[in-house]
Amino acid sequence: MAEFDIVLYGATGFTGRLVAEYLAQRYGDGGVRWAMAGRSLSKLEQVRDEIGAPAGTPLLAANADDPAALRAMVARAGVVITTVGPYQLHGEPLLAACAAAGTGYVDLCGEPAWMRQMIDKYDDAAKASGARIVFSCGFDSIPFDLGVWFAQAEARRRFGRAAPRVKGRIRAMKGTFSGGTFASAKASIAAAAQDPAILKLMVDPFSLAPGFAGPHQPNGMVPHYDDAVAAWVAPFMMAVINTKNVHRTNFLAGQPYGADFQYDEMTVVPGLGEVGRAAAEAVAKLNPLSGNKGPAPGEGPSKEARESGFYDIAFVAEMPSEERVTVSVKGDRDPGYGSTSKMIAESALCLLRDVPAEGKGGIWTPGALMPEALKARLEAHAGLTFAVE
Known part of the structure; x- marks a missing residue:
């Protein structure tokens, strides 16, 4: 048995601190053996004291560019939570250490080219060691990944088969993307500009499903009126990673959604008729990554802003018969910080307590x-609701 159930790596960053606070408040009664890790012991001590974690909370010093220290750290953990990104710049040594040691791993990665590179390099090692490596355990991409799974479960219950087409539609959202998401997106764009192979992975909807070439996918970049939600829709920034994760889920699970499955994500814009059209076209022209307007890694909104945030996402499963079913996933905190910090913590605990490890190594x-187990945890503890409409 590992010395610690969970080691939280990156606990002094903005999101890492929120995860530490959540663990201390919900699981600080001794039910979970966890430790805070990062580069600086003095900063870890400061965060531990500021969030009200017990004075005896273990603190571990390890640097992302010190493989030996990372190997020593993961050897003591059942699962490592890492919030240290961009992962393409800082993530590989930790992932490699977990894959070699058989240690569980969850992150917040939304960098598809790096994820594919890690799959190619470490999936076999993780299978051999039994390490369960789970990418994208925050707003990208849990609400979308589980939302499609939930919609397909309802389609099978109602129609006797999975839907060949699902639409993800963000109906409402208050909050901001995290500084880490912004930095990761900027790093991905910079890498793609330098390497055509990375650009190819970025644009391929099946780049996280090695060896599978699926059907043509809907173009989520063109504003249009969508009768599935009776509104105009526009491009959604995070579709570039979420759609790939949804297709990887289908691939890893043996294609329960079908080999011909199509999926896209768009955001609903307010307004009827020409007003709605104009709003959708205006959103499509926006570049959220232009300039340096996003939050920097380590920065984030106030507690009040996080707690007043929310999101509401519809998933419309459409059948060839033109029948459809709509489900929703809603969160009670801002997506990039408040909700994400709870989702990644519960993902780690789900690995520890709810998912048999035997035969489950891999990425x-x-x-x-x-x-199913994660959905139950998120509804019980993390403020998410899943509903059939």
């Missing part, structure tokens, strides 16, 4: 490895 999505 996973939440939706392929633990959809």
Whole structure:
């Protein structure tokens, strides 16, 4: 048995601190043996004291560019939570250490080219060691990954088969993307500009499903009126990673959604008629990554802003018969920080307590490895609701 159930790596960053606070408040009664880790012991001590964690909370010093220290750290953990990104710049040594040691791993990665590179390099090692590596355990991409899974479960219950087409539609959202998401997106764009192979992975909807070439996918970049939600829709920034994770889930699970499955994500814009059209076209022209307007890693909104945030996402499963079913996933905190910090913590605990480790080594999505158990945890503890409409 590992010395610690969970080691939280990156606990002094903005999101890492929120995860530490959540663990201390919900699981600080001794039910979970956890430790805070990062580069500086003095900063870890400061965060521990500021969030009200017990004075005896273990603190571990390890640097992302010190493989030996990382190997020593993961050897003491059942699962490592890492919030240290961009992962393409800082993530590989920790992932490699977990894959070699058989240690569980969850992150917040939304960098598809790096994820594919890690799958190619470490999936076999993780299978051999029994390490369960789970990418994208935050707003990208749990609500979307599990939302599609939930919609397909309802389609099978109602129609007797999975839907060949699902639409993800963000109906409402208050909050901001995290500084880490912004930095990761900027790093991905910079890498793609330098390497055509990375650009190819970025644009391929099946780049996280090695060896599978699926059907043509809907173009989520063109504003249009969508009768499935009776509104105009526009491009959604995070579709570039979420759609790939959904297709990877289908791939890893043996294609329960079908080999011909199509999926896209768009955001609903307010307004009827020409007003709605104009709003959708205006959103499509926006570039959220232009300039340096996003939050920097380590920065984030106030507690009040996080707690007043929310999101509401519809998933419309459409059948060839033109029948459809709509489900929703809603969160009670801002997506990039408040909700994400709870989702990644519960993902780690789901690995520890709810998912048998035997024969489950490899690099996973939440939706392929633990959809039902994680959905139950998120509804019980993390402020998410899943409903059939």
